[in-house]
Amino acid sequence: MKILVLGAGAVGGYFGGRLVEKGEDVTFLVREARQKQLTEHGLVINSVHGDVKLQPKTILAGEAVIPFDLILFATKSYHFHNAIEAIKPYIGDQTLILPLLNGYQHFDQLKEMFGQEKILGGLCFVEATLNENGEVVQTSPTHQLSFGELKGGTSVRVEAIREVFSGTKTVFHLSENIVQDIWHKYLFITTLSGITTLMRSAIGPIREEGETFIEQLFEETATIMRAVGAPIADGIERKHMETVRKQSYTMKSSMLRDMEKSYPTEADHIQGYLLQLAEQHRVQAPLLTLVYRNLRVYEKNN
Ligand SMILES: NC(=O)C1=CN([C@@H]2O[C@H](COP(=O)(O)OP(=O)(O)OC[C@H]3O[C@@H](n4cnc5c(N)ncnc54)[C@H](OP(=O)(O)O)[C@@H]3O)[C@@H](O)[C@H]2O)C=CC1
Numbered sequence: 001m002k003i004l005v006l007g008a009g010a011v012g013g014y015f016g017g018r019l020v021e022k023g024e025d026v027t028f029l030v031r032e033a034r035q036k037q038l039t040e041h042g043l044v045i046n047s048v049h050g051d052v053k054l055q056p057k058t059i060l061a062g063e064a065v066i067p068f069d070l071i072l073f074a075t076k077s078y079h080f081h082n083a084i085e086a087i088k089p090y091i092g093d094q095t096l097i098l099p100l101l102n103g104y105q106h107f108d109q110l111k112e113m114f115g116q117e118k119i120l121g122g123l124c125f126v127e128a129t130l131n132e133n134g135e136v137v138q139t140s141p142t143h144q145l146s147f148g149e150l151k152g153g154t155s156v157r158v159e160a161i162r163e164v165f166s167g168t169k170t171v172f173h174l175s176e177n178i179v180q181d182i183w184h185k186y187l188f189i190t191t192l193s194g195i196t197t198l199m200r201s202a203i204g205p206i207r208e209e210g211e212t213f214i215e216q217l218f219e220e221t222a223t224i225m226r227a228v229g230a231p232i233a234d235g236i237e238r239k240h241m242e243t244v245r246k247q248s249y250t251m252k253s254s255m256l257r258d259m260e261k262s263y264p265t266e267a268d269h270i271q272g273y274l275l276q277l278a279e280q281h282r283v284q285a286p287l288l289t290l291v292y293r294n295l296r297v298y299e300k301n302n
């Protein structure tokens with residue numbers, strides 16, 4: 001299976017790198033500076049699940065145009081529209097696109113552009129970032145990529161992907177209810193990135209100050225999701241709260257890590273989109289609004 005990974009950042013570099021390590025046919029579509037870094041230093045993964053240095057195949061947009069079987073879409077949301085243009089030449093009749101971005105809005109956009117049949121559901125749980133040398137640093141026990149048919153169930157094509165994804169040093173999980181998984185992850189990340197960026201802190205000190213704000217943010221966000229008919233399970237807020245309690249003291253969201261580097265955030269794509277939905281459905285969301293305003297002010301000052 002010919003796999004194209006769009007973006008060799010933290011997520012694309014980690015999961016794409018684990019596939020290269022296994023020996024799969026993976027090419028990274030990158031931009032010039034990243035290509036230079038990868039050519040000179042290799043794709044380096046420093047991980048609690050094992051370090052590796054790889055020399056992956058890379059291309060720049062427009063080079064080596066052939067249709068790929070599978071495209072892992074792993075850019076930030078603010079690069080989404082440019083990145084779409086970059087992958088268009090590599091999409092053939094049989095190509096499947098598996099997005100790994102946090103949030104939900106991009107699925108509707110991809111379905112509208114390429115047709116529902118070409119888009120798989122996808123998400124990942126991994127705490128990863130690029131260090132100043134461009135190495136992927138992966139720091140906590142969880143490292144799972146989930147994928148599946150947006151219409152639910154299984155199919156010959158996702159079973160074939162499962163086969164290709166098997167036997168790596170990371171966890172690839174074929175989900176038969178990926179849309180629910182995506183919304184559950186969206187609930188988790190909206191709250192976790194929101195609270196860690198609001199407090200400018202890893203989760204440990206925030207928990208010590210009291211968990212009420214975290215619980216309220218989960219509840220508020222879940223209320224919006226239920227109002228729009230998102231398929232989230234009863235009691236998911238409590239389950240997510242338990243997951244938050246289990247995180248290491250130093251655990252940070254990728255949004256906070258980006259803030260620490262003065263990078264842009266995905267506030268519009270994650271919190272902002274939910275607030276638009278809240279307004280449309282007349283749901284009050286004062287805490288989420290505060291979280292979002294904090295991110296907007298940060299963006300203005302950076
Ligand atoms: N990091 C994490 O722990 C997690 C992140 N996520 C989500 O995954 C998504 C990706 O995040 P993450 O990997 O952290 O982001 P990074 O910024 O680390 O990586 C994104 C990569 O995309 C590349 N890129 C952007 N536009 C293009 C383009 N047109 N062509 C080629 N490459 C491009 C960037 O390359 P360049 O170097 O050229 O800018 C960058 O290397 C986000 O939605 C995030 O919320 C989900 C779970 C965990």
Ligand SMILES: CC(C)(CO)C(=O)C(=O)O
Pocket residue numbers: 102124125126127128189192252253254255
């Ligand atoms: C919370 C976490 C680390 C889980 O994967 C995440 O998705 C992010 O920070 O972007």
